[in-house]
Amino acid sequence: MSTPAKLPELFGSLVFNEETMKERLSSASYKTWKKCVTEGTSLDISTANEIAEAMKQWAVEKGATHYTHWFQPMTGVTAEKHDSFISPVGGGKIIMEFSGKELVRGEPDASSFPSGGLRATFEARGYTAWDPTSFAFIKEGSLCIPTIFCSYSGHALDKKTPLLRSMDEVSRQAIRILRLFGDTEAKRVTASVGPEQEYFLIDKADYAKRKDLRMTGRTLFGAKPPRGQELEDHYFGAIRPRVAAYMKDLDEALWALGVLSKTKHNEVAPCQHEMAPIFSDANTACDHNQLAMEMMKKVAEKHGLVCLLHEKPFAGVNGSGKHDNWSLSTDTGKNLFKPGSTPSQNAQFLLFLAAFIKGVDEYQDFLRATVAFPGNDHRLGAQEAPPAIISIFLGDDLNGVVESIIKGTEYKDAGKRTLEIGVDVLPAIPQDNTDRNRTSPMAFTGNKFEFRALGSSQSISGPNIALNTIMAEELKQFADELETSKDFQADLQKLIKRVFTDHQRIIFNGNGYDDAWIAEAEKRGLCNLKSTADALPAYIAPKNVELFVKHGIYTKEEVQARYEIHVENYTSVISIEAHTMIDMIRHDILPAVSAYADQLCQRAYHKDSMGAAHKYEKATAAEVAQLTDELMDACVKLESDMAAVPADAKEAMQYSHATIVPDMAAARTVADKLETITASEYWPFPVYSDMLFYV
Ligand code: ADP
Ligand code: MG
Numbered sequence: 001m002s003t004p005a006k007l008p009e010l011f012g013s014l015v016f017n018e019e020t021m022k023e024r025l026s027s028a029s030y031k032t033w034k035k036c037v038t039e040g041t042s043l044d045i046s047t048a049n050e051i052a053e054a055m056k057q058w059a060v061e062k063g064a065t066h067y068t069h070w071f072q073p074m075t076g077v078t079a080e081k082h083d084s085f086i087s088p089v090g091g092g093k094i095i096m097e098f099s100g101k102e103l104v105r106g107e108p109d110a111s112s113f114p115s116g117g118l119r120a121t122f123e124a125r126g127y128t129a130w131d132p133t134s135f136a137f138i139k140e141g142s143l144c145i146p147t148i149f150c151s152y153s154g155h156a157l158d159k160k161t162p163l164l165r166s167m168d169e170v171s172r173q174a175i176r177i178l179r180l181f182g183d184t185e186a187k188r189v190t191a192s193v194g195p196e197q198e199y200f201l202i203d204k205a206d207y208a209k210r211k212d213l214r215m216t217g218r219t220l221f222g223a224k225p226p227r228g229q230e231l232e233d234h235y236f237g238a239i240r241p242r243v244a245a246y247m248k249d250l251d252e253a254l255w256a257l258g259v260l261s262k263t264k265h266n267e268v269a270p271c272q273h274e275m276a277p278i279f280s281d282a283n284t285a286c287d288h289n290q291l292a293m294e295m296m297k298k299v300a301e302k303h304g305l306v307c308l309l310h311e312k313p314f315a316g317v318n319g320s321g322k323h324d325n326w327s328l329s330t331d332t333g334k335n336l337f338k339p340g341s342t343p344s345q346n347a348q349f350l351l352f353l354a355a356f357i358k359g360v361d362e363y364q365d366f367l368r369a370t371v372a373f374p375g376n377d378h379r380l381g382a383q384e385a386p387p388a389i390i391s392i393f394l395g396d397d398l399n400g401v402v403e404s405i406i407k408g409t410e411y412k413d414a415g416k417r418t419l420e421i422g423v424d425v426l427p428a429i430p431q432d433n434t435d436r437n438r439t440s441p442m443a444f445t446g447n448k449f450e451f452r453a454l455g456s457s458q459s460i461s462g463p464n465i466a467l468n469t470i471m472a473e474e475l476k477q478f479a480d481e482l483e484t485s486k487d488f489q490a491d492l493q494k495l496i497k498r499v500f501t502d503h504q505r506i507i508f509n510g511n512g513y514d515d516a517w518i519a520e521a522e523k524r525g526l527c528n529l530k531s532t533a534d535a536l537p538a539y540i541a542p543k544n545v546e547l548f549v550k551h552g553i554y555t556k557e558e559v560q561a562r563y564e565i566h567v568e569n570y571t572s573v574i575s576i577e578a579h580t581m582i583d584m585i586r587h588d589i590l591p592a593v594s595a596y597a598d599q600l601c602q603r604a605y606h607k608d609s610m611g612a613a614h615k616y617e618k619a620t621a622a623e624v625a626q627l628t629d630e631l632m633d634a635c636v637k638l639e640s641d642m643a644a645v646p647a648d649a650k651e652a653m654q655y656s657h658a659t660i661v662p663d664m665a666a667a668r669t670v671a672d673k674l675e676t677i678t679a680s681e682y683w684p685f686p687v688y689s690d691m692l693f694y695v
Pocket of ligand 1: 195
């Protein structure tokens with residue numbers, strides 16, 4: 001479709017972006033929109049009408065016939081409801097119509113989206129409203145309008161509304177701090193996010209034969225292949241032609257949608273790859289990540305491939321995560337997590353750093369909960385992703401600074417001075433730290449933090465809402481304290497020292513995979529919420545609810561609703577997995593291994609009657625038969641335990657975690673043993689080596 005030379009034309013060609021608006025709107029309307037975006041003012045209906053008209057014309061010129069409000073309900077995926085532009089004008093004629101009213105507000109019949117009890121049945125409809133900070137775009141012949149999604153009582157039913165609220169709040173509080181440092185220019189501080197997305201690609205034919213992949217997104221069975229990732233030859237290895245063709249198409253699809261897809265490479269596991277975009281504001285990053293996940297799946301289909309976004313499609317090989325790179329920057333172009341070149345800039349940097357450290361320490365349980373869902377339980381703490389314990393990695397240089405401030409001693413660097421905040425310059429802190437500590441869940445990487453505990457399939461909204469809000473809270477506390485200070489420099493120094501001292505326990509620069517860290521973290525009093533069932537209650541811990549209510553991010557009911565949705569989701573996912581497993585055992589595996597054992601017995605019988613040796617047949621048949629019965633027993637146990645899932649949602653989650661998950665693991669162990677001794681022609685579906693080494 002395009003060559004690199006045409007990239008500037010391709011990029012954003014399907015987006016009704018600022019440039020297009022400038023071109024197609026009257027200057028008054030453009031200014032009203034701009035003001036609405038930068039200052040949060042509302043759009044009047046005549047401006048909305050003009051934007052709608054321009055948007056429609058543009059979309060129709062590009063071949064669009066429908067429009068849809070595109071929103072992010074609490075399912076974690078996006079939702080659309082398509083209406084055509086067609087409007088009858090009598091005489092069998094139609095015109096293409098789309099008004100300001102339709103642009104700014106929609107009413108999807110949304111009773112089937114999860115609401116966690118927020119939307120009573122008598123008001124089953126929710127409404128969607130345009131988020132003018134996010135550009136409309138064309139996808140598959142439809143003009144997609146990014147919207148928020150609320151109930152009629154005003155409760156947020158989506159993942160965008162609270163994200164926007166948290167971005168406003170962190171901006172407000174950060175500006176207060178900047179004023180204290182004499183910055184009178186910055187008007188807004190933006191949370192910037194760059195999510196790195198991992199994924200697997202497998203052949204569509206293999207996928208079609210695996211019920212577990214189709215139903216649950218992951219393999220519920222599969223013995224370790226003779227070759228996994230031991231050779232470590234995949235990571236950054238040459239990209240195979242079939243995958244390269246896919247990546248090229250994906251890039252082009254994303255570029256047309258204005259997604260800044262930048263890096264692509266192979267990941268650790270065979271068939272695993274990564275796409276990283278250039279960072280943008282958190283809202284756009286979140287929209288774009290949703291789009292990227294959708295496009296990854298759609299483009300794969302065209303190449304006879306299937307893109308797996310599950311956190312753990314294959315046991316025994318690395319799973320997929322999402323690194324959420326997060327920072328704060330001003331509308332005047334300053335990154336607030338970048339150490340500066342003057343003492344004052346550095347004092348400001350250290351204050352923001354202190355806020356981050358304090359916030360992550362105080363709300364570590366909530367941050368953990370934002371990455372808690374069944375798929376991620378397979379990764380966190382399994383030596384391939386950060387442990388379930390939240391801690392911060394600063395790197396040697398920055399850690400040296402923090403320690404010298406706490407102890408009031410000299411730095412380790414050549415200067416050998418005691419650091420006086422606001423007077424001294426920090427030692428050079430290398431950007432893009434090379435001593436990367438891949439085992440840390442929250443790593444400082446020179447000018448941003450990288451939250452590495454996210455799962456590949458999840459929306460990045462929740463974790464970023466948490467980071468923004470936590471940061472807003474700490475900055476608010478600091479601003480409240482320092483705004484009334486009589487001696488800013490002295491009080492600043494005291495505050496930073498106090499905060500670093502009180503919250504040093506959250507800083508850990510060692511190996512997060514080490515068992516010694518688990519013990520050490522416990523001594524430090526850090527949370528170790530190992531599973532989703534352990535982590536989710538943090539959602540409704542009073543201190544956490546208070547935080548979000550206080551800053552107007554979630555109402556009490558909204559937090560409760562989200563908690564309930566996650567709890568129910570856990571049980572549903574485990575239940576689908578368990579039923580799929582039972583189905584595959586009963587309909588595929590048991591009949592197959594029984595037939596195989598029978599075949600071996602017949603051969604042994606015939607050989608025996610001829611007086612021929614039949615040790616192999618007899619021994620294998622016996623082993624297969626033994627394991628077959630064991631598998632049946634394991635399946636029966638799983639079935640009967642599934643019949644006893646408690647009705648109460650919270651109890652059901654705990655029960656699923658404590659009983660069903662181990663039952664499934666036990667059944668899998670037996671089935672995987674059977675796989676290794678069963679003749680290939682009898683095994684009912686493709687095995688790991690087929691799926692992972694298809695090229
Ligand atoms: P690595 O894989 O080594 O972690 P990448 O270059 O793949 O590094 O990803 C780094 C990500 O961080 C990119 O998405 C990049 O755009 C993003 N990033 C860079 N600077 C910032 C920033 N100030 N705020 C948020 N994200 C950032
Ligand atoms: Mg990274």
